[in-house]
Amino acid sequence: MNPAIGITLLLTEEALLVPVLQVASGQKVTSLTACLVDQSLRLDCRHENTTTIPIQYEFSLTRDSKKHVLFGTMGVPEHTYRSRTNFTSKYNIKVLYLSSFTTKDEGVYTCELRLSSQHPPSYNKTVSVFRDKLVKCEGISLLTQNTSWLLLPLLSLPLLQAMDFISL
Numbered sequence: 741m742n743p744a745i746g747i748t749l750l751l752t753e754e755a756l757l758v759p760v761l762q763v764a765s766g767q768k769v770t771s772l773t774a775c776l777v778d779q780s781l782r783l784d785c786r787h788e789n790t791t792t793i794p795i796q797y798e799f800s801l802t803r804d805s806k807k808h809v810l811f812g813t814m815g816v817p818e819h820t821y822r823s824r825t826n827f828t829s830k831y832n833i834k835v836l837y838l839s840s841f842t843t844k845d846e847g848v849y850t851c852e853l854r855l856s857s858q859h860p861p862s863y864n865k866t867v868s869v870f871r872d873k874l875v876k877c878e879g880i881s882l883l884t885q886n887t888s889w890l891l892l893p894l895l896s897l898p899l900l901q902a903m904d905f906i907s908l
Contacts, residue, residue, distance in 0.1 A: 767795045767853040772865035774849060775877035780826075781841040781869065782877050785851035789832040794856040799825075799836045803847035811836055814852065843871050 768788045775782050783799060798812030809815040811825045826837040838845060849869055854862035 767791070767855055768863045769851055769853055769865040772849070772851045772867045774867050774869045774874060776841065776874045777837065777877045779840055781838040781845065781874070783836045783838070783849055783851065783867070785834045785836070785853075785865070787832055787834070787851075787853055787863075791855065796854050796856050797829075797834055798850075798852045799834075800850045800852070801845065801847050802850065810838065812852075814854070841871065846870050 769785060770788060771784075771786045773784045773786075775784075785797070785799070787795075789795075796813045798814040799810045800812075800815070801808045801810055808821065809817050810821045811817050811827050817825070821838070824839045826839070828835045834851065846869055848866050850864050850866045852862050852864035
């Protein structure tokens, strides 16, 4: 085989593999969490973002074996939820707020992502949401869940020193 043809074939195969790798890892959902802000449900959908291709998304609720689209770019949101949703998106997180959350809104919530240029595969995570089991979305609450109480005083020492509350 001519070496120039071999190199050309190799480069062509690599060029074809790059988009496939972007599809496989560009939109994988890493976590879906739920908490309460006042009377609103907040869903945080964290995902990988390793591609420049736009990501399509959909938040849905499954209740009594029926899927209800709340918000997104893949399906048509149901009329009853349109006025109750608020959405924000950043680099690797999509956040949906559902206002006036009640026990009628309990069920399995799903965050589904796929690249705009692709049909399936899509990636999703689900979370079961029950009003009486939800935690409040507060900074101190997140700190206590994710930080050991032994580390908290150590992390506070430089702040206390800077404010002249203590001297070491």
